[in-house]
Amino acid sequence: TRSLSITSVDQSMFEKAQGEKVTLPCTFVLSEEDEGPLDIEWVLIPADNQKKEQIIIMYAVDRIYNHYYAAMTGRMQFTNPDPRSGDGSLDILNLKSADTGTYQCKVKKAPGVQSQKIQLTVLVKPARTKCSIEGSQEIGKDVILKCASQEGSPLLSYDWRRVSGTQELPATSMLNKNTGELLLKNASRDYSGTYNCVASNRVGTDECSIELNVTPPLNTAGIIAGAIIGTLLGLSVLSFLVFCCCKKHREKKYEKEVHHDIREDVPPPKSRTSTARSYIGSNRSSLGSMSPSNMEGYTKTPYSQVPSEDFERTPGQNPTFAPSKVAAPNLSRMGAVPVMIPAQSKDGSIV
Numbered sequence: 079t080r081s082l083s084i085t086s087v088d089q090s091m092f093e094k095a096q097g098e099k100v101t102l103p104c105t106f107v108l109s110e111e112d113e114g115p116l117d118i119e120w121v122l123i124p125a126d127n128q129k130k131e132q133i134i135i136m137y138a139v140d141r142i143y144n145h146y147y148a149a150m151t152g153r154m155q156f157t158n159p160d161p162r163s164g165d166g167s168l169d170i171l172n173l174k175s176a177d178t179g180t181y182q183c184k185v186k187k188a189p190g191v192q193s194q195k196i197q198l199t200v201l202v203k204p205a206r207t208k209c210s211i212e213g214s215q216e217i218g219k220d221v222i223l224k225c226a227s228q229e230g231s232p233l234l235s236y237d238w239r240r241v242s243g244t245q246e247l248p249a250t251s252m253l254n255k256n257t258g259e260l261l262l263k264n265a266s267r268d269y270s271g272t273y274n275c276v277a278s279n280r281v282g283t284d285e286c287s288i289e290l291n292v293t294p295p296l297n298t299a300g301i302i303a304g305a306i307i308g309t310l311l312g313l314s315v316l317s318f319l320v321f322c323c324c325k326k327h328r329e330k331k332y333e334k335e336v337h338h339d340i341r342e343d344v345p346p347p348k349s350r351t352s353t354a355r356s357y358i359g360s361n362r363s364s365l366g367s368m369s370p371s372n373m374e375g376y377t378k379t380p381y382s383q384v385p386s387e388d389f390e391r392t393p394g395q396n397p398t399f400a401p402s403k404v405a406a407p408n409l410s411r412m413g414a415v416p417v418m419i420p421a422q423s424k425d426g427s428i429v
Contacts (some may be wrong), residue, residue: 081109082190084183086167091197095281098173101157102196104166104183106297114188118156118166122147123195134181135168137161139184149176173200174233203282204230209275211288216295221265225258225275227284234279242271247259265292 086103094100105117118137124130133146134155140162145152150170157167166185170177178200184193206228213221225236236258240247247253250263258277262269270292276285 080155082112082187082192083107083109084185084192087194090195091199093199093201093280094173096173096175096202096265099169099171099174100198102168102170102183102198104168104182104185104194106164106166106185106192108164108187109190112187112190114186116162117186118161119184119186120166120168121182121184121231123182125179130163131182137166141148149296162280170198174200175200201231201279201281202229204234204277204279204284207277207284207286209273209286209288211290212258215265215290215292217266217292219265221262221269221290223260223273223275223288223290225277225286226261227277230277230284231279231281234277237276237278239274239276240271241274243268264292267292 084104084106086105089103092100092102096249102120104120108116116137120134120136121131122134124132134150135142135144135156136144136146137156142156142161145151147154153171155169156165157169158165166183168183169182178198180195180197182195185191185334204227208228210224211221212224213219217378223238223240227234236256237250238247238253238260239245247260248262248269252261252263253259254261258275260273260275270290272287272289273287274287276283278284282334385393
């Protein structure tokens with residue numbers, strides 16, 4: 079007795095790149111005994127057996143239902159718009175890495191029931207591959223060329239090639255395809271050139287390039303000496319600038335102090351009164367220092383010649399002094415030197 083059977087059993091595993099399209103086959107043949115309604119159902123079997131199967135799309139009672147799985151909304155459809163023709167294959171568009179999983183196609187038409195599982199793996203192509211150099215690019219040194227892709231599904235494989243010069247890798251080079259490192263031991267000038275790295279996996283490739291320039295060793299002693307000389311010159315210039323600034327500051331400060339200073343070397347003008355009083359005081363001091371015994375040799379100065387406040391008065395304004403004699407007090411008892419006070423006579427002489 080014939081019954082429903084699925085004919086697409088040739089391929090049960092698919093590998094596709096992210097962003098591509100895949101068609102999961104599910105073709106079938108009906109028998110005359112299958113008289114019930116046709117029911118086609120695609121489900122996603124979770125990796126965890128504890129979780130339930132997720133219905134993706136379904137055909138039942140001559141109608142398509144595709145709203146069960148939100149993660150694929152707008153990205154899935156039956157390959158044939160009319161699955162009754164015997165083609166229940168599923169198209170998935172714009173694949174994502176999250177679409178990786180096991181899919182099962184179930185076809186029911188009572189009393190016949192058949193199913194088929196397909197494994198889908200969505201791989202990410204290598205992308206954003208970068209090349210770099212590690213180590214000193216000097217003659218005699220070891221140089222490492224590195225290559226790494228920031229995106230890409232495993233297993234990634236790396237391959238280096240030289241695109242300039244002899245287009246062959248140096249004889250001392252050592253390549254690690256898994257890590258993407260190319261070791262160039264004891265580098266020489268002949269190693270200089272452009273190198274290209276190709277990263278690949280089962281669904282695509284990506285590449286990058288880098289320029290290697292092997293140079294003679296640097297003159298370390300000369301660099302150190304130059305640095306020291308430059309530092310000393312810099313310190314000298316800095317010291318000179320500081321000295322100039324300090325000197326200028328001191329000069330400004332001195333000019334400011336001199337400008338505001340009060341000159342004390344010019345004495346104020348003397349008044350006539352003070353001059354006369356000073357003159358009389360000096361004469362009195364001179365007289366006081368003389369004793370009565372040596373007064374005879376003392377030259378008498380006319381009183382009229384002594385400066386005073388009234389010296390410049392007109393003759394009519396000069397007062398007339400009556401002759402008087404003033405006796406000196408007895409200063410011997412007081413322990414002082416006797417001083418003779420001069421008195422003016424009528425003829426103007428000092429007595």
